[in-house]
Structure formats: structure tokens, C-alpha cells
Amino acid sequence: MEFSEHIKTANVEDVVLRRPFYQPTKGTLCVTGHHLIFSNRGGDSARPFLLLLRNIDAIEKRPSVSSGTITLKCKDLCVLQLDIPGMEECLNIASSIESLSSLETVSEMYPFFYRPPFLSLQDQWGLSSTEQHYAQMKEIHDGWRVSQVNRDYSVSPSYPPAVIVPHSIDDETLVKAARFRQGGRFPVLCYYHRETGTVIMRSSQPLSGANRKRCREDELLLQAVIDGSELGYIIDTRSSQQAQQARMTGGGFESKSCYRGWKRLHRQLEKGKVLQESLIKLVEACGDQSHSVDRWLSKLENSKWLSHVQTALSTAGLVAECVERDGHSVLVHGSEGTDTSLLVSSLAQLILDPDSRTLAGFLGLLEREWVQAGHPFQQRCAHSAYSHVRLRHEAPVFVLLLDCVWQLARQFPLAMGFSEPLLLRLAKEVYASDYGTFLCNSDQERCVTGVKERTHCLFQSLLRANERQHYSNPLYERTELAIWPSIQPPSLQLWKGLFLQWTDDALHLVEAQKVIQNLVSQCHRPLNEKVENTDG
């Protein structure tokens, strides 16, 4: 443990902490390996204020002769200020924060030290496995099987050990098909639609390259998916121009002549740098102090964030429409198959599948489609909107997902078993967490670093009785129907709960939520009863 090397000054007295919604308070600041701890001596019962260093996105220091000010901009978008007496102390604290908040060794991160009394490391890590998920879906057992071809992560390093594939395709074929897909991410099942018997699959791009290479096994695999029906859709999350260009670097797309029966549609979803910059611009717009509506609307437009929301929801709607209305199977992929593909496939499932809209069902969906499916959380969420560090792999794809889910829940306030606080909690946890769920970039990495043995699982924790109540939607009424979102611009709104959560505006809305909760529990059946029925 080398944390102490980074800590030159561990304690400073008479520090003034300024944070949203609170009067400035004077107290003692303490730096530990993972936290800033601020305790207010005067406050009798007040709990100390605890900030995960990992949560700090950017730090600005303004030392002067006898004191200094440190501004901390957090990944949860909160901005704090510390007034520290003594220039030296100020500089020491700032440098400790700078180095401790950017440590990148996974096994040194806080989840490996977090040991709350109410959780045990003996508990199951994660909610379910591919095998368990498969076992629950009796109706697919004829046509689909679990393959453990990736049990040692050699076929696809970013895939989980077990995946669901067509029954008729053997492991050998899978291995060959995997060689034809970037990162070995061959097409796997993510959703089976009971009424139509059609499916949503996802994968990465085929490696057809400039020479238009083919792979018989990959073609067989897709043929097996639409076996018996005449048509399937490939939703490529790149523009057709981007897909063409990808061939130059060894990537590509499924050409019509090789994949008979598959129709390809291109829907360009932004990711990577473009998405990260969009978030940065949006957060900047939200922090703008000018009082001009014109300026606000122009900055909001310029950030393009809501355009990304619109495109993501509309692409997911398209996928769901193919499956539910048209009765055709869909394969979703972009290039790597670890970002926008997951975004689209999980949103489509929320639209179609009532089981994924319960609290447990939604967390299960996130576990399958994001954690197990190999969304590189560590790379994507290394920094958030305030960081001045040069961007590498950061992209708020998961935050975009949460925003889209929020839009769905806003349009269908009775259809989701979970509530906005859950989405806000996830948006915070994905950047800095006590739990190990969002550590690492793949299942393989989590195994290697011992995440599953030595950290606690966020999803398990969220489903404990008292948490569950807090995160349940009091208005929830299960519906079996698909929930088709409107993607008309007036229907899509800025997610104030997230992006403006540190302004006063939010307080009245939180109060309103409480009133709703009371009203429902008074007027209707007791809340407890509902929560119990929620996830059965």
C-alpha cells in the first residue's frame, strides 16, 4: 500500500467547505487513500462528508499568500470548493488529490477495501449467469443452446465464458466465425421474442476488409438464425459511408450477396470522442450563468446531446419494430460491438420486454448487456465532463443509455418498475463506486483481478429490501405491451435530474416525488405490497 507516499498533509483544520444546497461550513479536512473526509466539529450529530477521490474529475487550485482555494469538479457533476488556510497545506492537499484520484491500478481501487457490515464476500457476485438466464427461457431450448466455446476467453477476450447461439451451430463453426469478427465477437443471442419467435442478436463488424473476404461459418451462423423465415435485418450503427471506410482498415459489413435473406440498414450513432465532447458541451451549457434563453437553446442544440438521445431511441425503436411488428430477426452491430450495439440492443429490449422493466429485470439486463457483454467501463468512464486530461477512450455511452431509459420512463411513467433515483445512482456509480460492478473492461479482466471475489456487487446491493423500496417506482403497473417511445423533439427533454441536479430547481421536483409517493401509498394499496409484487 503506497497511498501514504501521496499524502503529504493528512489533516487540515479550519477548512471551509462550500457545496450545493449547504451553507459554507468550517471543519477538519482529512485525506485518506481513497477519500476526502470533511468533519464539522460544531455539528453534533452531523455525519462527516465523504468524497471518493475517484469521483474527482478535475481539480483547480488558487493558492495565495496565507491560504488557498481548491475547486473540485466531480464526475457526478457536483462542484465543490475548499478554502484552506495555509498555502503549503493547500498545495499539498491539491497534489495528493491529483495523484490519488488518478491511480489506475484496479486492485488498489476502493471497491477492494469496501467492507460494509450488511454485505458478505461469500454472497453471489452478480445476479445471474448465461446458463441461469438460458435455463429460465424454456421456450428457446429447441432452437438455441449455451456454448462454452469461450470458457477460457480465447475465442473472444471481451465476451463472457458462455453465450447463447443457434442449436445447429457447433463450437467449431463458432470459432471460425469468431475469427471473422472484430475482437472475436461473433453473433450471439440477446433477446428472444416469444410471440413472433424472432430474436435480437449482436456482434462486432465482420472482417471482410478491402478484398471483400467471406467466411462460410459466419454466413452459416446467420443463416441458422433466420432459418425458415425469409428475411432478417442487420442494423449497422454506422453510416454506410463509415462502413465502407471500415473496409480499408480490415473491417467491413455483410454484403448482400453473401448473406442471403439479410437486409442491411445503416443508422449512424455517434460514439467515442464525439459523444464525450457532446457531454462536455452539454455540461458546460448547463453551467452557463448568463441569463439569455437564446444562448441556452443554442448551446443545448450545439451540444447535440439530445440528438444522440433521439437517434439512439429511434434506432432501438426500429429494431423493436422489426421484431414485434414485422416478425423478423435483427442483428445489431457497429464496429467493435461494445458500445452502440449494446445501447441499441438493450433499449430495444426495454421497449419490448416487460420482464426487463422491473427493478430486478432492468439490473439483470444491464448485467447481461453491459457488464458481461464487455462494455469497457474502465476506459469509457475514466473521466467525465470536467476533466482537462487529453481524451483517450472516454465516452459516456452508458450515461446516454441511462438518459434514454429516463426518456422512456418519462413517456411511460407507469411502465417501469424502477424510478429516476435508480438511474441517477447508476450514473454516479459508473464513474466512481464503492462496488466492483463497473470495474475493468471485460469479464476476463474481472476474473484476473479478482473483482468477483474481493469486491461487492452493486446490483446485489441495490436489490436489498430497503434499497429496493427506495428505487422502486410507486406508480408501477406492469404492462405486457411494447412501449413505443415518441422520438418527436418536443417529446424528448433534457434530463434535469442528472444534468441540473445541483441546482435548486431539482429540490421542488424531489419534493413532488415524495408527495406522489405518499399519495399513492395513502390512496391505493399499501406500497409494500406493490414492491413485493414488483419483481416476484
Added chain:
Amino acid sequence: METIVMEHIRLPKVENVRLIDTVTSRRASVGTLYLTATHTIFVENETEILTETWVLHSLVFSVEKQASTTTGCPLLVRCKNFQVLQFVIPQERDCHDVHVSLLHLSRPEHYEELYCFSYNANSDREDRRKAWDFINLKAEYSRMGLPNHLWKLTPANHHYKVSDTYPADLYVPKSATPPVIMGSSKFRSRGRFPTLSYYYKENHVTICRSSQPLSGFSARCLEDEQMLEAIVRSNPRSDFMYVVDTRPKLNAMANRAAGKGYENEDNYSNIKFHFVGIENIHVMRNSLQKMLEVSEAHFPSMSYFLEGLESSGWLKHIKAVVDAGVFITKAIAEEGISVLVHCSDGWDRTAQVCSVASVLLDPYYRTLKGLMVLIERDWVSFGHKFSHRNNHLNGDPKEVSPVIDQFLECVWQLSEQFPCAFEYNERFLITIHHHVYSCQYGNFIGNNQKERTELGLQEKTHSLWTYLWKNRTDYINPLYRPDHSQTQGVLRPLTAPYCFKFWGALYNRFDRGIHPRQSVMEYLMAIREETQQLEEQLASHEMDRRAEDVEAIWASPPSNSSVGLANTPGDYSGLGGFLKSPYQQKEPENSLLILPWPQELRKPTDPDLSTNGDDQESGIAGLSCLSPPNEESAKDPDSDETAYSAA
């Protein structure tokens, strides 16, 4: 009068007309179009349940005949409540006749042609007269604590002899003598001298209102200066007052050249002058027009929408009004300083700003009855020119402007920020908006009290307020808590730009597709009604008629929300549907959304349309047989959006 109206109907009935769904542009229903003395009615063919769309002539904003195509001649009808109907009429000649008829019918020349004079005309006169007493301004002033030792009722404007656009009863400082009032009124546009709008009981501070002074570049008026001095002195807590000119400074200065203008601080001792820069009626009219173009666009991109919203300037104008209200609220409640508000004539921006400030200051105006009283006081009695602004008669299009629309929107924006502070819901505001234009009730007919008295509106028409009060359960915000901290005292809203949102529920009121597919408010109202009904049933077997109606609305239990939820996909393909099936399929009947509208907007408010056979029916040859016998399925002549959205 009826014969005049009937002459305009060149063609009472056209068959095989198609009504295009303007939202998706893909679905159309075929039916028969009827023109009656009061409504355009479209009756759909071949549906199991009778589907009718009724459009009141007075709600028609414009009728546009477009170029003929092979399928017929399109006729675009835009309504003042933002409904847009596109008919396609097979024969061009028929389309022409309908077009010309509608142009006449929707632009009456005389007040007497308006719908309110024929609407439910046979009801008991005495009942009707009494209903008008429901909102009583005298009671409102005494609720504020007037008259008292500081403020008195002046008879100066009895018989409207000082200002023909002011109400007869006005409150002025006790020290304001008749010569001062007379002198001041001569120095103000249209004789609208400074008078009390709102009295803040807590600290005896007041909001006064007037028109601009006729100061030109240098003119003075001793009485006017004395009048303002009297207002200052009537506030024992402060030795000066604010004069808020709601116009942009440039506009106010330009007025000086015409012998009008604003108060010179040097001439009026003890005033602090302040401009708040709200644009004039012409700017607002154009701004709304631009915003509507944006909101009507089919499948626009997010950028198009946001850019359009920005360039329309609409939200900027809304913010300017709220900002002005906040400024006044601060002066009154925090600084304890009285305020005089004016613009040019003092009936548009002044009304907006005074009433927004009242809503912020006084929880009473956040109740159902309070908002009615407020509109009655600051708008109706003080001579907001409803008939000109809302285009009730065939008049000068430059007089038309969405001034009260903006006030209602300000209230909505505030209610979005304080969800528990308002007793009324969004639907209440939208319903008022609807009737400001509909001319179904007498409240908003004419341009001032004098005109209204001469028209005998209280004898000849119905009052909207009693109607709304009778149906108040439809308009109650289930989150309202009289004892909630948000509710009490002064509201201090944030006015950061992001607090102002596009009001889709009003401006896209008829594009059901864009609204939330399930509504928390409806759900809460439903469960509240359910509980109340259970209690009522237990309490007595004698359920009143109202409760039965409620039951009818909620025939499908609200908990069974999946029925209402069966919505349809949006246009995700972005290409007008490359997928073969979804849009050609007839939507299931239950694709109705779950937002049930109050009875008034879905069911007849007339006791029974088909038996009311004196005058209203005369244009509807053969229509009476279409009116189903029971009230439940008869359609509201006013607006049949539920039926429309099912089409």
C-alpha cells in the same frame, strides 16, 4: 341573425371527404363533412363506434385551399387552439364552396353572431344571471382588505366617464381627490390613470397600474405627480416607489415623439424608474407564428426543433414576463416598496406583469377560484382587448396577439417548477385558453367592461367560471397541498434559461403522439377518484350525477393502464416507413391514449343537441339522425379530440 349566418353556408354537406392525420400524414379517414351554423362536423364512415370531429367556427384561425391533386382538393383548417385539420374534398367546386363558407362563418362581423349568444340559450334566465355572481370583484377587493384607511373606492369612473376602457369601480389612495384623479387621467393614454391592482395585506404595499403618461419630451402634469405622490404616501413603510415600464427602453423613447412616453424621475419626487423590456404585441404575434411552424413540422430533427425554438424567441419572451413578475414580487414582498406598472395603453404587458406578480405573491391565485378572480380582475375588468387580441370578429389582423396565452404559459412554467403549489392542473389552463378563443361563454367577449355591459352579456350568455367550478374535479392538481411549504407565501422561482420549456401539451395539444403515453397526473386523479367513490358508496346510495359521470370516464379501471397504453411505434425508420406493415394496418381501437379529457371537451355540454331544435340545428340537414340518443356517445360540439385521435 340566424338567417344571416345561414346565407353563408353554400354547401351544408359534402360526402367522401378525407380527413388526413396531419401528424403522420399517412392515415386518412373517409367521411361526410357538414357545415352548420356553429360548427364544421366531420363524420367518419364505416366505423363501429360513431366517430365525429366537431370544430367550432369561432375557433377557426385560417382556412386555406390548396392546389388540387388527382385525389381531390385539399383544405387546410388551422384553429386557434392549435388543432390543424386537413380535409381532401373530391370536387374542386365543393372545396371552393366550403372554403368560402368557412371564411365567412369563422369571421363574423357582429358580436351577436358569436356562439355564446346561441349556446344553450334556452336555459333559465334567473339561474344564468345568478351564475355570473360566482366571481365577484367586490368580494375580491375586500378579501385583500379594501377599502381601508389607506385606500378607497372612487366613483370617478362610474358610467365610464373618465376612461371608457377602465372598470367602473376603482381603488385609489385615500388622499387622491377627484381633481387629482381627473387631472391625472387627462395626462394618461386613454384616460387610464394610476389605480390599484393588488394590495399586499402583509405589509400594506401595492401594485398599481396605469397607461403611459403623455409626457412627450417635456410636458408635466401636477395632478399626475400628486397622484403618484399619494400612492407613495399610502405605503407607510417606504418613502419612494418603483415605476416599472414594461416596454423596451427604445420603444418608450419612440413614444415620446408622439407626445407620450414615460415618467421623468426629475419631475416625480420619490420614484425610481425601471424598464423591463417586454416586446410589443406585433413581435409576440410573429414569435408565436414562428414557434408554431416549428412545432408543426413533421419528423423534424432535434437540431431543427431547438434552432427553430430559439429563433422564434418565444421562450425568451415568456422569460421576460416572468422576470418582470419576479422583480415586482421582490419589491413588494422583500423590499416593501410599492410599484406602478405600465406599458403603452396598460392593457397587455401591464396585465401580464401584474397578474404574474400576483400569482407569485399570493397563494390564493394558485387556487382554482383565485385564478378565475385574477383573470377577471387584471384582464377582464381592466380592459384587456379580448375580442381584438383573440380575433373574435373579422377585424384588424394587426390587433391580434397571444397576450393572455403568454400569461397562461407563465403560470404553467411556474407550475412545472413548483408541482405542489398550484391547486389547478395543466388542463385547467388549457381549458381556459380554449375558451378565451371559443366564444362559447360570454366572459371574454368584447374589449372592456363598458362594451360588455352594453352587450348585456350577463343576461344573454353563460359564464365560463361557473362551468369550470362545477367540473372542478377535472381541474384539481392531485399534488396540491395547501399546507405544503411550496404552497405557502411567496414563490421564488428560478429564472435561469433552462427553467423555460416548450409547452407541448398546449401547442401540440392535438398531436397526441408526442405527449407522454401515460400520465402521472391522470393516474393520481384516477386513484383519488376511486378512493372517493368507494367512500361515497359507503356513505350513501344516493350518488350524484357527477359521480356517475366520473365512473363512466373510468369505466376501464385506471389500474388497468395497459388498455390505454397500446400505443403505436413512431416513425423510427425515418423514411416514411420502409417496413411493410405497421402503418397500413388499422390501429386497434384501444390505441386511444389514456389521457381522458374533461367532459366538456369530450361530451356535450349542451343538455341535448338533438332536442335543442330551435336555431342551432337548422343548418344540419340530416344530422339529427346521426346524433345518438344517449349523452354518452353524443359528441361535444366544441372539440372532439378524443374522436379525432382515434381516427
